[in-house]
Amino acid sequence: MTTITFGKLAIIGLGLIGSSLGHAAKRKNLVKVIAGFDADADVRARAAKLGFTDTVTETLEAAVKDADLVILCTPVGAYKSVAQAIAPHLKPGAILSDVGSVKGAVARDVGPFVPAGVHFIPAHPIAGTEFSGPEAGFASLFDGRWTILTPVPGSDEGAVAALKAFWEGCGAQVDVMEIAHHDLVLAMTSHVPHLIAYNIVGTAHELEQVTEGEVIKYSASGFRDFTRIAASDPTMWRDVFLNNREAVLEVLGRFNEDLSRLQRWVRDGNGEALFDLFTRTRAIRRSIISAGQDTAAPNFGRDKPKA
Amino acid sequence: MTTITFGKLAIIGLGLIGSSLGHAAKRKNLVKVIAGFDADADVRARAAKLGFTDTVTETLEAAVKDADLVILCTPVGAYKSVAQAIAPHLKPGAILSDVGSVKGAVARDVGPFVPAGVHFIPAHPIAGTEFSGPEAGFASLFDGRWTILTPVPGSDEGAVAALKAFWEGCGAQVDVMEIAHHDLVLAMTSHVPHLIAYNIVGTAHELEQVTEGEVIKYSASGFRDFTRIAASDPTMWRDVFLNNREAVLEVLGRFNEDLSRLQRWVRDGNGEALFDLFTRTRAIRRSIISAGQDTAAPNFGRDKPKA
Numbered sequence: 001m002t003t004i005t006f007g008k009l010a011i012i013g014l015g016l017i018g019s020s021l022g023h024a025a026k027r028k029n030l031v032k033v034i035a036g037f038d039a040d041a042d043v044r045a046r047a048a049k050l051g052f053t054d055t056v057t058e059t060l061e062a063a064v065k066d067a068d069l070v071i072l073c074t075p076v077g078a079y080k081s082v083a084q085a086i087a088p089h090l091k092p093g094a095i096l097s098d099v100g101s102v103k104g105a106v107a108r109d110v111g112p113f114v115p116a117g118v119h120f121i122p123a124h125p126i127a128g129t130e131f132s133g134p135e136a137g138f139a140s141l142f143d144g145r146w147t148i149l150t151p152v153p154g155s156d157e158g159a160v161a162a163l164k165a166f167w168e169g170c171g172a173q174v175d176v177m178e179i180a181h182h183d184l185v186l187a188m189t190s191h192v193p194h195l196i197a198y199n200i201v202g203t204a205h206e207l208e209q210v211t212e213g214e215v216i217k218y219s220a221s222g223f224r225d226f227t228r229i230a231a232s233d234p235t236m237w238r239d240v241f242l243n244n245r246e247a248v249l250e251v252l253g254r255f256n257e258d259l260s261r262l263q264r265w266v267r268d269g270n271g272e273a274l275f276d277l278f279t280r281t282r283a284i285r286r287s288i289i290s291a292g293q294d295t296a297a298p299n300f301g302r303d304k305p306k307a
Numbered sequence: 308m309t310t311i312t313f314g315k316l317a318i319i320g321l322g323l324i325g326s327s328l329g330h331a332a333k334r335k336n337l338v339k340v341i342a343g344f345d346a347d348a349d350v351r352a353r354a355a356k357l358g359f360t361d362t363v364t365e366t367l368e369a370a371v372k373d374a375d376l377v378i379l380c381t382p383v384g385a386y387k388s389v390a391q392a393i394a395p396h397l398k399p400g401a402i403l404s405d406v407g408s409v410k411g412a413v414a415r416d417v418g419p420f421v422p423a424g425v426h427f428i429p430a431h432p433i434a435g436t437e438f439s440g441p442e443a444g445f446a447s448l449f450d451g452r453w454t455i456l457t458p459v460p461g462s463d464e465g466a467v468a469a470l471k472a473f474w475e476g477c478g479a480q481v482d483v484m485e486i487a488h489h490d491l492v493l494a495m496t497s498h499v500p501h502l503i504a505y506n507i508v509g510t511a512h513e514l515e516q517v518t519e520g521e522v523i524k525y526s527a528s529g530f531r532d533f534t535r536i537a538a539s540d541p542t543m544w545r546d547v548f549l550n551n552r553e554a555v556l557e558v559l560g561r562f563n564e565d566l567s568r569l570q571r572w573v574r575d576g577n578g579e580a581l582f583d584l585f586t587r588t589r590a591i592r593r594s595i596i597s598a599g600q601d602t603a604a605p606n607f608g609r610d611k612p613k614a
Contacts, residue, residue: 077578101528126528129605130592136605145527175524181516188510188517190528195569196503197529201588203495203565207558209488210495216594217482220452221408221433221497222504224601225532231592234585241573241581248573251514256566258510259559262502266548266555271384274548278541281508285437285538287523294531298436298443300607 005165006031010067012060012082014038014047015233016128017099018073019137022052024170027139037063038134039074047134061089069166071123072098072110077239080109092117095159099125101186101236103150103179105243111152119159122150124182125172126190130231143171144292150179187247191240192255195248197229198237312472313338317374319367319389321345321354322540323435324406325380326444329359331477334446344370345441346381354441368396376473378430379405379417384546387416399424402466406432408493408543410457410486412550418459426466429457431489432479433497437538450478451599457486494554498547499562502555504536505544 009031011018018036025031036053037060038044048056057063064070064086072079079098090096096118100106106122114120127145129136147167151160164174177185204215204223215223241248265273289296316338318325325343332338343360344367345351355363364370371377371393379386386405397403403425407413413429421427434452436443454474458467471481484492511522511530522530548555572580596603 126525128528131605146524148525185517185521185525186528188514189522189525189530193507193529193533195573196507196566197532198585198588199566199569200500200503200562201591202569202584203558203562205587205591206565207495207561210492212591212594214492215496216591216598216600217453218433218455218492218496219595219598219600221435221493222500222536223496224595225504225536226500227588227592227595227601228607229529229532230585230588232585232589234582234589237585238578238582242576242578245573245576249570251510252566252570252573254514255507255510258513259503259506259563262506262509263556263559266502266552266559269549269552271545271549275541275545277509278505278537278539278544280512281505281534281537282539282541284508284512284519284523285534287519288526288531288534291523293523293526294534295609297609298438300535300609302602302604302607302609 005162005169006068008032008067008069009034010063010070011036011053012063012070012072012086013074014043014053014056014134015073016132016136017125019047019050019052019134020139020141021071021073021099021170023137023139024142026052028169030166030169031069035063035067039078043134050134052134052137060085064089066091068094069163070094070096072100075236075239076100076102076105076109076243077235079106083110083113087113087115090115090118093119095119095121095163097121097123097163099123101190101240102244103182107152107179119156120152121155121160121163122152122179123163123167124148124150124186125167127172128232130228132233140171142167145172147172147174148182149174149176150182151176152179183244183247184250187244187251191244191248192251194229194232194237195241195252196255197226200226201230312469312476313375315339315374315376316341317370317377318343318360319370319377319379319393320381321350321363321441322380323439323443324432326354326357326359326441327446327448328378328380328406328477330444330446331449333359335476337473337476338376342370342374346385350441357441359441359444367392371396373398375401376470377401377403379407382543382546383407383409383412383416383550384542386413390417390420394420394422397422397425400426402426402428402470404428404430404470406430408497408547409551410489414459414486426463427459428462428467428470429459429486430470430474431455431457431493432474434479435539437535439540447478449474452479454479454481455489456481456483457489458483459486490551490554491557494551494558498551498555499558501536501539501544502548502559503562504533507533508537
């Protein structure tokens with residue numbers, strides 16, 4: 001997979017994912033040249049020093065000009081205006097893709113602007129950290145993780161295959177899925193977990209009887225895990241919830257039903273039901289480790305046994 | 308803190324915490340001799356090979372005989388019967404303590420059996436991993452973490468000071484707190500976060516529209532963090548919820564109120580409110596890292612940038 005698959009790659013949005021994509025593409029020489037653009041001049045200046053692109057351009061137009069592959073890496077809330085701005089400058093035959101965590105809204109916001117002859121293939125790499133900005137990116141972010149392509153009906157098979165090869169070159173495994181199903185799966189595996197993490201951290205912040213100092217000191221008892229997720233980029237996550245509302249509310253409804261049942265078990269002192277649930281959930285952890293999607297080290301390896 | 312503070316330590320229950328306590332006490336020679344007991348013969352046999360005690364006894368009586376410090380490390384549901392069994396054999400002047408995650412129930416279950424002249428001081432080290440059993444323990448588990456002592460009214464100050472010194476010798480920082488407040492603080496920082504983690508993993512397991520294979524493959528998008536907590540010892544956690552019902556239900560009530568509000572923000576598309584919450588929660592993460600209670604490495608350091 002070290003063959004050059006594209007001539008010019010344009011990365012629009014130079015945060016955690018955009019910068020990681022640049023590093024990953026350069027690691028295996030997947031493209032001849034990478035141009036990057038970010039709406040924030042400060043981010044552009046910092047990105048230019050980091051070397052994950054060959055050039056950082058002052059305009060969207062300059063970034064996408066002659067690009068064979070254009071990948072939107074901004075928060076999804078910005079996609080519509082970006083798509084509108086770049087559409088006239090896209091090269092015929094180019095692939096336009098993205099990395100957004102929701103896909104229905106992307107098809108809705110970007111689709112109408114895509115010129116004939118340009119292949120629009122939404123995509124979503126399932127990878128990230130709680131850090132943001134161009135300095136947060138690294139080449140191995142996608143290694144062993146899954147990237148989901150959600151081609152719109154009638155997509156060119158060759159273009160889909162080329163994009164798949166690109167992501168594999170970045171270290172990812174690739175799946176293809178329908179847009180609506182993607183948005184439901186991610187509501188379950190990502191969006192609702194984030195919502196819940198944000199919520200419990202918010203509750204701890206607002207609870208009068210427990211001080212913030214206490215929450216922080218004793219966080220190693222479980223709470224601190226939630227704070228990592230609840231430290232994710234606020235703009236990105238606001239846009240996720242604004243753009244995957246139906247699926248999030250559907251999964252959240254199920255979560256709430258299940259939590260009411262669990263609450264009743266606690267109230268009734270139903271030890272057997274609690275034990276059964278806690279045993280089932282333990283098995284899922286083991287499957288995730290077997291699938292290579294998490295470390296088997298205790299506490300994620302962060303509290304290492306010392307000599 | 309390398310002076311010998313106790314002659315004989317008895318560890319009752321040789322799982323993750325009991326074994327870590329043995330390793331930690333031996334690391335700094337905090338006691339002259341350690342006796343261990345576990346109700347499970349297989350655990351006793353495995354523990355005897357691991358070297359974190361000097362002897363593993365066949366009976367509770369033999370373990371606590373002549374012990375200056377007895378620490379209960381079984382699930383809290385077993386405390387009452389253990390306390391009843393060991394009470395006649397406790398040495399006058401000995402300290403009886405524990406490591407349970409709830410303290411009101413411990414005072415209720417153990418207190419009535421404590422003979423005159425024995426110092427009963429409940430305690431709770433805020434440390435652990437998702438693994439169980441004598442092999443899971445390690446000497447540095449308590450390093451830099453907090454142990455909370457919850458002395459009952461009228462406790463001997465010298466005994467409290469000796470137990471504090473013991474835990475500091477194990478690497479912990481020590482706080483003293485009232486029992487009821489401990490149980491509320493831990494409901495917030497530990498019990499409700501665990502309940503929520505168990506619940507979301509259960510929801511993912513039962514949701515018909517998303518397969519278990521999909522949940523596992525795409526878990527790196529956030530879900531996998533919850534599975535670590537939801538892999539914690541089922542017996543221990545059943546006992547926590549059975550024994551801290553009121554505080555858990557109180558904090559859970561607040562969590563539910565806050566989640567309803569958040570759900571409404573999603574439904575209404577209230578991006579400003581979402582962004583504000585997500586920004587506040589990010590700050591709490593930073594405080595936890597500054598306080599040395601978690602790593603600053605992205606993704607807890609588990610997905611390390613590779614060369």
